[in-house]
Amino acid sequence: MSAAAQPTGIEEFLLAFADDEHLMGQQHTEWIGVAPFLEEDLAFSSIGQDELGHALMLYELVLELRGVEPTDGSVDELAYFRGGEQYRSSTLVEYATTDWAEALVRHWLYDTIENLRWQLVAQSSFAPLAEVAARAQREESYHRQHARALLDPLLASQISRLRILTALDVMLPMAFASLSPPAGESEAIAEGLASGSVLDLAGPLTGAVTERFDTDVAAPETIVADRRVRSADFAPLMSRMREVFDLDHSAVW
């Protein structure tokens, strides 16, 4: 079976997480050289690299389920060369921004949700997935410390607090939309791969946002988003990611 085969429900479920990690990692690493200060250039793109590592581990699981040996080539085919309609990423990670406040708020929102998502598969009946979750969670506590340490002083000053809350208005609807259950989730729950639905994370997310930003927020009454549909920002992002590949797809490095 090739990497481009029609994915099964379980594969769809894993791809939704893998693609989120992959694109979030890419977005974070694009701050290298343009973050507000040198140490933050390093920190933010390091965190991006961690997310890319999580994506790699999840893509490898998808390949194993397909009976394809995970190699640089087969992983690249899955990560970079599917058609846009075959990606399962959320708008939260596709959204393009050059605003540091938005990038930082998205970092906090994404990592808060990511932590909850890993918890849903920490006791997975699919042992390799539980192992990936354990490894990722060790890195995630550091990611959350980073986001918290930056937001603490920024929310304490009136001017930056206003910028952060403006960014929250933009990012929060996308964060809730990312909790729309991906295809294959019910199958994953039925088989014990996951212990619950991402939809149930809306409550914990609402509570965490209210506490973190000290502002009233409410989860939308219905969360509907289709991970089979790409936002306008996806194509330019993917084109940047493929830029070197596209010079010569068959080149050997």
Next chain:
Amino acid sequence: MHTYEVFLKKDGRDEFRHAGALDAANDALAEVHARETYIRRAEGDRLWLVRRDHVIVADVDFVAPNADKPHRHHDGAAVAARRKANREASE
């Protein structure tokens, strides 16, 4: 913002050594950025951060006078020279 001095050591080996400095808004951010900037390639297993304004800096005039007390340098050179002179005189 505060300036923090960064010290590293390898676990069970050597003493803490000064690695550099960085500016950070708070202690938690200083930890994060020291980790990314100074130990991203596992240059140390232990990390100390000291706020520069917590460092006790002695006045230069207070420190300097001890530079001109050669009698405190007991490296044996004077004794060795005297013994050599005695030995040569008795030959």
